[in-house]
Each structure stands twice: as structure tokens, then as C-alpha cells.
Amino acid sequence: MSDFDLVLSGRVILCSHEIEAGFVAVRDGRVALIGEGPAPAARTRHDLGQALILPGAVDAQVHSLSQKGAEGFAASTAAAAAGGVTAIVDMPYDEGNLVASARAVAQKAAEAEAEARVDVALYGTIHPEEGPTRIAEQAEAGVCGFKFSTFGTDPKRFPRIPPALLLACFAEVAKTGLAAGVHNEDDSFVRDAIRAVEAAGITDWRAHGLSRPPMTEILALLQIYETGAATGCPAHVVHCSLGRGYEIARRYRDEGHFASIEACIHYLVLDEENDVARLGGKAKINPPIRPRAEVETLWRHVAAGNVSMVSTDHVSWSEDRKTNPDMLKNASGVPGLEVMVPLFVKGAIERGVPLTWAARLLAENPARHFRLDHAKGGIRTGRDADLTVLEPVAKTYDAKASRVSVAGWSPYDGITLPWTVAGTWLRGQEVFDGSTLAPPGTGTFQRPQYPLGLRQSLHDWQNHDWQNGSGA
Numbered sequence: 001m002s003d004f005d006l007v008l009s010g011r012v013i014l015c016s017h018e019i020e021a022g023f024v025a026v027r028d029g030r031v032a033l034i035g036e037g038p039a040p041a042a043r044t045r046h047d048l049g050q051a052l053i054l055p056g057a058v059d060a061q062v063h064s065l066s067q068k069g070a071e072g073f074a075a076s077t078a079a080a081a082a083g084g085v086t087a088i089v090d091m092p093y094d095e096g097n098l099v100a101s102a103r104a105v106a107q108k109a110a111e112a113e114a115e116a117r118v119d120v121a122l123y124g125t126i127h128p129e130e131g132p133t134r135i136a137e138q139a140e141a142g143v144c145g146f147k148f149s150t151f152g153t154d155p156k157r158f159p160r161i162p163p164a165l166l167l168a169c170f171a172e173v174a175k176t177g178l179a180a181g182v183h184n185e186d187d188s189f190v191r192d193a194i195r196a197v198e199a200a201g202i203t204d205w206r207a208h209g210l211s212r213p214p215m216t217e218i219l220a221l222l223q224i225y226e227t228g229a230a231t232g233c234p235a236h237v238v239h240c241s242l243g244r245g246y247e248i249a250r251r252y253r254d255e256g257h258f259a260s261i262e263a264c265i266h267y268l269v270l271d272e273e274n275d276v277a278r279l280g281g282k283a284k285i286n287p288p289i290r291p292r293a294e295v296e297t298l299w300r301h302v303a304a305g306n307v308s309m310v311s312t313d314h315v316s317w318s319e320d321r322k323t324n325p326d327m328l329k330n331a332s333g334v335p336g337l338e339v340m341v342p343l344f345v346k347g348a349i350e351r352g353v354p355l356t357w358a359a360r361l362l363a364e365n366p367a368r369h370f371r372l373d374h375a376k377g378g379i380r381t382g383r384d385a386d387l388t389v390l391e392p393v394a395k396t397y398d399a400k401a402s403r404v405s406v407a408g409w410s411p412y413d414g415i416t417l418p419w420t421v422a423g424t425w426l427r428g429q430e431v432f433d434g435s436t437l438a439p440p441g442t443g444t445f446q447r448p449q450y451p452l453g454l455r456q457s458l459h460d461w462q463n464h465d466w467q468n469g470s471g472a
Contacts (some may be wrong), residue, residue, distance in 0.1 A: 003039040009039040012050035015359045015378040026385040029427035035207035055363035055379045056386030058370035061311035070405045071316040073115035078404040079337040080118045084421045087471030092125040093158045105141035106238025109445040116443030123147040132172035139176040144370035149181040149183035150220040162222045174233035181236040184220040207327040209288045222380040225252045225466045234258035234468040241267045241287045243297035246306040260308035265340045281322045281330030309366040312336035316407040335407045370447035385428040
């Protein structure tokens, strides 16, 4: 009788290296053995040939509940499972419910456990009128990080946190050992730029980029990192579209500060002069999609190790909120859970970037950042057997034809993906087999592993086993 419940054999992608003819063996929902050559016996075996076996992705930025009736956890995690994502970190800015208290965290966690098909972790935030008073209680309730914004999208649902209050919040978050993630756009600069665009009568696709020029990001980014440096709080920029931002983040880390930075998949795929010009409101995202030169610069930062993680910033706005001919009147954000992993693999292969970066940036680094790496992250013995398989079968993505796209549209429509997701396993249970999905309630609420308290050191926070040559 076999000692293993499941064995997958194929091209195993670890954080440190690739095993060309490798296997991953699973027992009791956890990775029990990683090896090369002939695979051991198991109750269930899949010989996948040249298919890629990657760790299930941890999407660091998802908005499942931004539009009532449009999505929800059952739908967002269906897209996640179909896209090789086995854990999502959901944002606290839900329509009608700012997640800013222990009670709100508990309610949302219960909703996630009832509906989710993959695992869910939660960000918390604050109500500006309450300040940082409920940060500690949310940490105790199990949030994996805190989210703030230097730009006010909505005074109630997505408020701006002014500099003095942000400083106070960072000081309180620092006590928990969690990180403070911040939306990085300077509010006053953006509002001045919007007024200038409107005064000029520009309403087409150009309007959005002009209303958020690069300096709006850089000024906010500097504020975020300086606030982290002043408080000792791990400071995280949740999305950066500019190569300059990754250079600045690297400098802060080199100076000994906790400074991480996230690239959304849309900044690595879409460009302003082609895609925004073609898609209009369906490519409206904050911060904006930049010119193709910036896209390629970001890939160079990926290869150089200057990107901390890659996410989707997924939100499934209904199509009517993305098709206004007046560019600035469209909602900001796009869906991406179903295609982030194959898009990153496509981009990496085209540029000669090792696929080990997919394991690091899509799984290991976000899991470590949110203190979930006792169970989540790259493929490693003892961790949850969260795995995704990509087969070398080319498919042209079409959101309307997808069973898991709530929006029915995507800025990635028409892109041919040379590698597509054939299966996804969560703790050794197959949650997507190419067509069938696990039922709602399969996923669980994920809490950070560590007790409250300051991170021991920058070296402890940044050190990864893959840096020392170990990926198993």
C-alpha cells in the first residue's frame, strides 16, 4: 500500500531551481517529499510529462466585495482556483462595509469560510474618525496586514489617510509585527491634474494617464517609506507602475529599512499607447497603465530581484461601469485572478526570466510578507500541498467564454497564453481539474503564524531560504 496520497510528476518549479524530471508527493494534505527521477507509488498519481508544477499562487491583492451583487467569495475564489491561485488576500474596502474592527474581521472571515473555494486571508484598515484605536484588536482577530491610502477614492468606502494620521497608524501597526500596505498616489497632486485635464476638455483614453502623472506615484511612495523609516513599521507599496519606484524601494532596503513593493500583473502586460488606447475605460486602473517602455523596465526589475511580489488587484466591475466614453467617469480596476499565473509565465519565458521567479513572486514572497509561510508559499516539505499545473497547450483568453468570469470582460481578452492551468490542488485536494471546481466552503480563513510583536530584524524579515540555495 502506498505511503502517499498524491504524487504529481513533471517540471517542478521551486524557488531556487527547477527539477526537469521531478515529482511532488503529498501526505495528509502536506508536501511530504520532493524529488527527481522515478516517482514513488501513491493512491493517486499524475504523470504530467513536460507540464509545469508550480506552487499555488498567493494573490496579495483582491477585491471580492467591491460591488454588491457582482461577485463575492464564491465567485472570486472560483476564478482563483481556475487560475492556479490557492490563497487570496482580500482588501478591506467592501461596498457598505469598511473592515475596520475585530467584529468586521470576524464577520468577513465567517463569510469567506462559508463561500470560498480556496483559502482567504484578510487585510484590515481604519475608519479615519477612529484613528488607530482598533488596529490591535484587528491583529488579534487575525488580519494579515493593514491597508491605507494616500488618495481618497471615496470618503467612506476608500478614504484618504492624511500624513499625521498615517504616521500614527504605522506606529501602531509596528507593534503587531504586521506590514502596512498603502495605495500610493498623492491626493492633492492628482486632484490638480484632474482639474487640468477637465479644463483642457480631454475625455478620451489619454485623460487617465494625464490625470495621474508619474510624480503623483513617486511623491506618495516617498511619504510611505519615510513613514515606515520613522516608525520601524514594515512599509509596503501595494502597486507601482514605474521603474523609478522599484529603484527607490531598493535604496530604502539597502539602507536597512523594511520597504517592500508590489507589481500588479497588468503593469507587466498592458501598455498605454496600445492597450489603453484600444480598451478605454476597460483599462482604467489606479495608478494608470504606463507606456511600453515602463513595462519592459518593470520586467528588468523582476529579473534583478527588485520586485517583492506580483498580484492582480482583481475587481470584477460590471461592464456598464467600464464603458463610459468619458475616460475619467469609469470605475478603476480590472479582473485578473483567472489569468495572472499564465500571464506571468508567458512574460517570463518570452524575456528569458527564470520560472523560479514565478514561485518567488507569486507564492513565496507574498506568503512570507503576510506571515502565512508556515503553511503557504513555495513548494516545500511540511507546507500545505497547494499546487498548480500548467500544460503546454495554447489558448486564447476570452472572458465571455469562461465559466468563472463574473464580469464577462477582461483587458486580457484576445491574448494567447502558451501555458494554461490544467489543475489546482489545495492541501492535496483538487479544487480545479480543467473544468470542475471544488464547492464553496472548501477554503479556510488563514491567520498569520506569528504572535503579536515586532519583527526581530530586517535580515530575519527579508531572508529567504532560496537565497541560500534551498527550495525544498
